[in-house]
């Protein structure tokens with residue numbers, strides 16, 4: 001258990017706003033259908049988004065929104081496939097204001113879902129759930145873990161997660177806020193789960209030029225959550241293999257474009273890179 005409380009993550013709130021904005025500003029069919037996103041953010045969220053429509057229409061904002069909805073859609077499709085092959089637990093690492101548990105489809109009902117985050121962000125989520133009158137479904141629990149200070153393994157054991165069941169992990173928009181040692185420790189905890197367990201994660205690449213990527217780095221640093229680690233796709237793949245994952249893949253932008261963008265209006269830019277990796281034990 002964490003000894004000192006942390007502030008709620010402002011980037012968790014920011015990505016929740018991006019998913020909510022996708023529901024009201026972007027064309028249907030959406031990349032991610034998330035009818036709970038707006039409700040969880042509260043009564044003023046829709047007006048705040050509409051009032052900032054111009055900001056949300058900027059090319060860099062659209063690219064970031066496309067990335068955020070793409071990573072959730074992709075992770076949830078990998079989860080669905082994992083459930084078909086016998087995965088029984090879904091652990092969201094750095095869950096933030098993710099809404100999967102609240103809008104889970106019927107195929108997820110047999111899953112045990114555990115949302116992992118540090119105390120500050122979990123407090124934020126509890127207050128949003130309460131204000132929105134939303135209760136967590138019976139198959140969902142919270143585990144409080146600070147990846148910088150405690151092993152994921154210990155946190156999951158404390159929560160009663162079975163280490164003998166094949167388990168699916170999503171780790172979306174989190175590795176860039178951790179140092180390499182903390183990332184390695186989390187991967188080592190995941191790799192203790194049985195064969196068939198899987199992780200879908202995102203990472204940040206080294207900047208190619210002083211560009212939009214640098215603007216984003218400045219903005220998150222201003223929010224008090226600076227980017228601390230970046231990996232080339234090759235380095236991330238090497239890290240996953242070294243942690244003990246047998247199958248390691250990078251989700252190619254061409255595949256993302258064909259699967260999720262080609263069949264909808266071109267109001268969001270095609271990803272030039274996905275920075276999404278998945279790996280199976």
Ligand SMILES: C[S@@+](CC[C@H](N)C(=O)[O-])C[C@H]1O[C@@H](n2cnc3c(N)ncnc32)[C@H](O)[C@@H]1O
Pocket residue numbers: 008009011012015016093094095096097098116117118121145146147148149171172173174177178
């Ligand atoms: C950009 S948000 C992403 C949230 C969510 N996965 C999403 O896609 O919207 C980063 C999340 O990582 C969590 N996080 C950052 N550092 C952490 C740490 N050391 N331990 C646990 N969680 C952490 C934050 O609390 C926050 O929820």
